[in-house]
Amino acid sequence: MIAETFFDSSTWVLTRNLTGFLVVVFWLTTAFWVYKDARRRIDDPWLAGMAAVLGLVPPFVGPIVYLFLRPPDSIEERRDRDLDNRALEDRLAERGLRCPVCRGHVDTSYVVCPVCSTRLKQACGSCGAPLEAIWQACPYCAEPVPAAAAPGEELLQPLRNRPTT
Ligand SMILES: [Zn+2]
Ligand SMILES: [Zn+2]
Known part of the structure; x- marks a missing residue:
């Protein structure tokens, strides 16, 4: 017991x-x-x-x-990223170039608009560098630029850079 x-x-x-x-x-x-x-x-x-x-x-x-x-991510990381994005936006805004389609800020070095993917410039066939409309040769690799893009495939240019011809 x-x-x-x-x-x-x-x-x-x-x-x-x-x-x-x-x-x-x-x-x-x-x-x-x-x-x-x-x-x-x-x-x-x-x-x-x-x-x-x-x-x-x-x-x-x-x-x-x-x-x-x-x-x-943490509040701090988000804040940093927002600041980075705003700084990039500001830098692009300073140059005053905008996509003719969506009015998003673009840079002269852009081949396509990052916002709406509109093609802004022709890219060099050899090195891929963005080419201005009036250039006859790529300044980066000396590749001659084809006389004109295929008919009907007119490239959209940022308003300020559009050739006045
Ligand atoms: Zn756009
Ligand atoms: Zn090139």
């Missing part, structure tokens, strides 16, 4: 308490990681709060779900 089963033993109680403690610590650690990661990636405080709650409940499953749903 006094036979102690394993589950009554103090070893079992200690093991159970220790395991429970470690699980709780691990749970809080994952939740805290989600909270920190969400603050770094999510701009909207409400959404970030939702992510933090998701990190807490359901335990362990929440953080895994969060991993699948989180934004791929």
Whole structure:
């Protein structure tokens, strides 16, 4: 009657308490990681709060779900990329060239419009460099430019560069 089963033993109680403690610590650690990661990636405080709650409940499953749903890059990375894009836009805007079809900013070095893929210039048949309409030879590789593009295949030129003939 006094036979102690394993589950009554103090070893079992200690093991159970220790395991429970470690699980709780691990749970809080994952939740805290989600909270920190969400603050770094999510701009909207409400959404970030939702992510933090998701990190807490359901335990362990929440953080895994969060991993699948989180934004791929941090707020800082997005801001840097926006600044880069804006700087490029500004540089192109300074030159004042625009695609005649979509009015997107283009550069004199572009063969096609990157926005709508309209062909802006003829490319050198030998080295692929963009050629101005009046050039008789490619200045980069000395390849003579064919007299004219195939009939009916008139190339669209940026407005400022369009030949006035
Ligand atoms: Zn365009
Ligand atoms: Zn060339």
